[in-house]
Amino acid sequence: MDDRNPNALRRSLLIAGSTLALAPRLALAQAKYPSRPVDFVVPWGPGGGADQLARRLGSLIEKDLGTSLPILNIAGATGNTGMTKLLSAPPDGHTMAVFIADTLGTLAGGKGRYKLADLAPLGIMIRQPSGFFVKADAKWKTFDELLADAKKGEIKVGITGFGGPDEMHVVKFNEQGAKFRPVPFAKPGERYASVLGGHADVVIEQAGDVRSFLDSKQMRPIVFFADQPQVGYESIALAKQHGVTLAISQFRAIVMRAGTDPKHVATMAAAMDKAAQSAEFKKYLADELAFADSYIPAAKAGPFLAEQLALIDANMPKS
Amino acid sequence: MEILSLLATGFAQLFTPVNLMVLAAGLVLGMLVAVLPGLTLVMGVVLALPFTYKMGVAPALILLTAMYVSGTYGGAITAILFRIPGEPMDVPLIWDGYEMAKRGEAALALGWSLVAALVGGLVSAVVMVLLAKPVAGIALAFSTPEFFAIVFFGLASVVTLSGSSLANALISLCLGLLIATVGVDEVYGADRFTFGQPFLQDGIEFLLVMVGAYGIGEVLTRMSTGFAAPEGGAGQGTGRFRTAFPSLAQIFALKATFARSTATGIVVGVVPGAGATVSAFVAYGLESQYGKNRAALGSGAPEGIVAAKSAATASVGGALVPLLAMGIPGSGATAIILAAFLLHGIQPGPQVFVANAELVYTVFATVFAAVIGMCILGYFAIRPLCKVLDAPEAIVSAFVVVFCFVGAFAARNNLSDLNVIAAFGVLGFLFERYGFPIAPLVLGTILGPLAETNFMTTMVSFDNDWTVFFTRPISGGILAFAAAGLAWPLAKAVWKRVHDSRRAHARPG
């Protein structure tokens, strides 16, 4: 170069420089994932088990991903209002949702608006047995007494929503002559208040979710739907001792839309895995009275969901 | 006395430099999110939650509680000045506050709203501290029939918003209720009125209807009048009025309104799932049906502002009661505060008053301090904000439109929502032009889902026996109040018509 046109050189340098300055930023904006906050849909009201899980996980993986995870509580229709939100968002990895057993139940018999295959699971985070809980001063001391009364007259059971495992467990007893009447309360606060206020006699819950009520002696469990006794409540009856072997544990998975870039799914699943191994998360599982081996990584989560769906399909109440 | 000493320790906790700074930050942030339609109070608290992970428990709770308190005020400013309700609870403020502003009394309307917030907030805070445990019982006395009755009462206030035609008001209300049913239904998960459109499956959020019909609709209406400065119009907030506050005598004259609506706010706030919005609507409805000055309501009466605002603020204390005493979150914002407790390993409930008494009373102290701080903040905001009204209307309107869009976009990140807002803006304009009031439409979209879910759940729970609404004492009582309020103006209208036609017949010729 012979100084023939210094201006041209300077200009091209300037252009090159500014392009260089801009290019990495642009490239970064394209390639970096997540490139903006990831919406974390909780298809249940704030304060419940799904909500608490999302908030825990959010705080654990936020630092890891370097982005925030705003939580959107979109309650209704046994979780399907929130799932609709997930499935109508673009599959760019910037929306994920909590997917729980009750919502899976609504897919049984292929009746849902979407299929299990429309979801890309990132992991099953927590599994807890469900149980019947009554107000601490309820007249029934044992499940036998409650069942005997349920055969004589109507007993109201607060459930999360129709079509889910909650209703199935209730229906199993009704098939044996009990008269339990399921009443849906989508918001956890309303569900707890219903049994504490005597508007429902029983509420189906997981021990961990109502722990504050158990610890403060406002509620007590009366039966659990599980193969093993509930940790901490070993003396409480199991449903299988009363002729109901159905035991669909409440699980809470994290899912994305199927069709999301597999690399993004893998990034997020790895973040989940890391969170699940943390001491903080393990303490959370213990606090929630959940199975210690709750966590199922993304690779095995799909088959697990399919297996649970088959179980629910087989036990669908015939109406 | 024990309570007083505990409260003193609560204040001592609060009055450390760090915690006071957190309190101030919470107040400002709460005010900001409430001012923006779309960035609702609940969303604001949700956005703030991650910042509390690293804080201690006390500052975390101070921040969220302060945001919650001041978040119930900010929206009043935009509702009164620009007819944009920053929060759904501020919709009733439009009905009287904006009317006052149009008369050139914007500063006074804001002054009334501040006094209302101060009184409602402080009284409910005192009730919360003294009566936390007995009041918490109210939360348990209410089940779905009672809740339906409360919401029905709120809907019945439509009569007072009917303007000139009751039939048109009811049609507008029905339309609002139907808009609320679009999407996936709450109880069974069935698609309703979605016509196969994915964006309709998400439902039409009341926020879009509210912001579109009020905010954009008003801009279009003003545009159609050519932005001719309406005489004594909203542009003279600062010029004509030296004082922004009502006199003590004026305040005292409204003591019944203050008492009624503060009590309403506390009680409705305690009921899980109700919160500030339902409180504001119910208090306004009560005022319009039983208030001394009910005839003037809706045409710029301070009673309307006081009723809605003191109830909304009083609901904060109410909602914190079941949260702290029983661990039951009564509203979206308290649910987030519950999450903050849980994330710090503390379970609210009866035991928390023993195990973490200091913390509980710090929250109580925060409510007191936040109510006062919020009013001071609001006081200094009034004058500069009223100055905005002196700007040319065309410019203010342009900003109003952008504000509406940004707020709504922020709520769901959904561009198709903007079309919905614009469409409701046009609908709002047409409604005003053809004598259909907008208020019932917005009321229906906000309260519709609550009414339906509680109605349906009651039907499921009581085997389709609709008489429970009337036979259960609390719901029966509330419905009787609502029915009396509905029947009275109807009877009056019929009587007047008979009277008029008789007079017309008596006229010769």
Added chain:
Amino acid sequence: MPSKLRLVLPHGLLLVATLFLYWAATRIQVNVGAGRIGPDAWPKAIIVFMGLLCAWEMARRLVMRRRDGAAPAIAPGAGAGDDPQSTPAMHAGKLVAGAGLVFAYVIAVPWLGFFVATVVFLAAFPWCGGMRRPVLTTALGLAGGLALVIVFMRVAYISLPLGEGPFRALSLALLSAIGVS
């Protein structure tokens, strides 16, 4: 009679809408257990009520009109706002321009990005409204657009639309200038 038609037109249109909505409500999938009312019950009840109200109001207006002779009198406590006397003078041109601009803004945001669309809108809307001071409104538009971008994208972490092509590059440059990565 055209004037008679005009009197009942809004409610007539609404009545047609209720018929359509009722048809739509019959197509709601009802899949509930025996003895429960389905998800179609609530909307259907409201639709029927609304239809009755429309029909009643139409009938009332026609009857009232006949009784009171030629003057379309406003019934006590039940008047209509389409009375020409109560309506202020219409600036139809401004209205159409303003509404058009609002819709144009909505359509343009995804293409131009939030910042550019907002600045243009804030500058152009007052002009449509009769405020012919382009320098002032453009300055205000720039300031307003910038302030909103800072508040939302930097403080509140909400991702507003960036636009397409060159506008996207512009938005991204603006974002990095205000320190959003």
